[in-house]
Amino acid sequence: MLRSVILAASRSSQVERLVATAPFTRDVVRRFVAGATTDDALRATRELVADGQAVTLDYLGEDTTTPDQANATRDEYRTLLRRLAAAGLTPAAEVSVKLSALGQMFDEQLAYDNARAICAAADAAGTTVTLDMEDHTTTDSTLDILAKLRKDHPGTGAVLQAYLRRTESDCRELASAGSRVRLCKGAYKEPESVAYQSAREVDKSYVRCMNVLMSGDGYPMLATHDPRLIAIGEDRARWFDRDPGRFEFQMLYGIRPEEQQRLVGEGYTVRTYVPYGDQWYGYLMRRLAERPANLAFFGRAVLSKK
């Protein structure tokens, strides 16, 4: 019910105007999205890198329905990567890409070609690309495209979602030398047939997947704000002798910035996921709709910086 209301609101230009002009929204947007332009993305990156953090940048534009939109998204990533390199912000900054924004929904080959062009631009800029993971109907296609991209661009990173029942097995597949894997809980509304439904089951799966990745040969990227999972991550790093150059923590822009700084202070590599672009409205509303529990997540983050 709540999900339907939020989704309806995400498609209404009237609600968008209302939300966009409300003072509370401006605070939320400023807190969670770096801004609308490439300049904004560079400014936020510069600030985070100056604070000792690494960055992954996401250009917002998921509702891609035409080849022109897909190609425009590819071109923005290429411009961004050129400018990051020119500003000396690579390799500290890399990019996160949603294949749906590159045309995956209507032309898988186009999405692959666009992703390849972005990987080539990332190589030239001396940095990497991570493929975000979307809902479970895209998992096989995304992992297939990842495997093809990694032939020429072995540093291309994957994202695996602990709420999916298949993920522990996917972790085993991907825990090999040179493989970069971001482990997150998962943000979409998924059916019981493919995904654990309770928070406890998802957390237990996260720990099992973390054990596989941290004991394996790849480069684990532990994406979570959950204090218990972060503590377990720190424990596994000690147990498996992973020094800070051999795994990293990741968090979203604006969420728990003081915890991000604490981890940097402890000597860990911490990468912040920075979304930017003028499609922030859809981004925030879809995040809420995909998982209404995120209402509490964003609410908590507004009230607390811890």
Ligand SMILES: Cc1cc2nc3c(=O)[nH]c(=O)nc-3n(C[C@H](O)[C@H](O)[C@H](O)COP(=O)(O)OP(=O)(O)OC[C@H]3O[C@@H](n4cnc5c(N)ncnc54)[C@H](O)[C@@H]3O)c2cc1C
């Ligand atoms: C870098 C990054 C990349 C991501 N990429 C993807 C992706 O490609 N695909 C995808 O599906 N999902 C992605 N996600 C989203 C992810 O799947 C989750 O939906 C999101 O991170 C919330 O899960 P959580 O692990 O932080 O735990 P939650 O269960 O949301 O929160 C756990 C606990 O964290 C604590 N907490 C959270 N915020 C605060 C706060 N502000 N103050 C105090 N305590 C707090 C609370 O104790 C809370 O109970 C990504 C997340 C990150 C961080």
